[in-house]
Amino acid sequence: xxxxxxxxxxxxxxxxxxxxxxxxxxxxxxxxxxxxxxxxxxxxxxxxxxxxxxxxxxxxxxxxxxxxxxxxxxxxxxxxxxxxxxxxxxxxxxxxxxxxxxxxxxxxxxxxxxxxxxxxxxxxxxxxxxxxxxxxxxxxxxxxxxxxxxxxxxxxxxxxxxxxxxxxxxxxxxxxxxxxxxxxxxxxxxxxxxxxxxxxxxxxxxxxxxxxxxxxxxxxxxxxxxxxxxxxxxxxxxx
Numbered sequence: 001x002x003x004x005x006x007x008x009x010x011x012x013x014x015x016x017x018x019x020x021x022x023x024x025x026x027x028x029x030x031x032x033x034x035x036x037x038x039x040x041x042x043x044x045x046x047x048x049x050x051x052x053x054x055x056x057x058x059x060x061x062x063x064x065x066x067x068x069x070x071x072x073x074x075x076x077x078x079x080x081x082x083x084x085x086x087x088x089x090x091x092x093x094x095x096x097x098x099x100x101x102x103x104x105x106x107x108x109x110x111x112x113x114x115x116x117x118x119x120x121x122x123x124x125x126x127x128x129x130x131x132x133x134x135x136x137x138x139x140x141x142x143x144x145x146x147x148x149x150x151x152x153x154x155x156x157x158x159x160x161x162x163x164x165x166x167x168x169x170x171x172x173x174x175x176x177x178x179x180x181x182x183x184x185x186x187x188x189x190x191x192x193x194x195x196x197x198x199x200x201x202x203x204x205x206x207x208x209x210x211x212x213x214x215x216x217x218x219x220x221x222x223x224x225x226x227x228x229x230x231x232x233x234x235x236x237x238x239x
Contacts, residue, residue: 143182210228
């Protein structure tokens with residue numbers, strides 16, 4: 001095993017095949033080599049920066065800044081090269097509504113970014129240059145939509161291109177097709193009683209407690225982290 005000492009808790013980690021590990025610590029990114037030696041500390045981009053997700057390609061690093069409601073685009077040397085998702089009427093960009101620090105970014109197989117817009121109850125699709133392409137998802141108490149003040153809070157990709165969404169308030173994990181059509185529930189709120197309780201006292205409208213994160217491996221197994229209990233569940237599709 002290996003331990004890396006950090007100045008603050010890690011909010012997101014992105015290991016990359018070329019021996020680099022990118023780590024988001026609240027307001028900036030740190031880069032380590034495969035042995036855990038620090039290679040670089042990138043400058044904090046802004047005062048209110050609160051980084052909550054990272055996605056890395058061959059040339060770019062995309063960081064979700066929930067504090068400033070924007071996806072930051074860097075080159076691999078740490079130079080800030082773009083800002084994606086800021087409200088812009090002329091470019092038809094609605095702007096992210098992020099009441100609590102949950103903003104995620106994923107790069108799909110089509111090369112486009114998927115970003116949750118929790119206050120609008122949907123997932124939005126952007127080019128790496130920041131053009132808004134389309135969105136899917138809607139506000140609904142029903143199982144096919146997203147409920148509460150702000151969901152989904154986290155996203156992940158399955159190897160076949162489908163999407164996994166994680167919600168808080170009513171904690172649940174679901175699968176949507178590549179086009180954003182609801183397919184199935186991986187785990188409902190009955191699977192996370194402590195997590196559901198964390199929000200119940202606050203009311204679904206204002207819940208910064210609770211929540212889940214998700215990731216999938218190359219075999220399509222889904223790993224669910226429960227922020228309240230600290231447990232990780234591994235879900236495998238029944239044959």
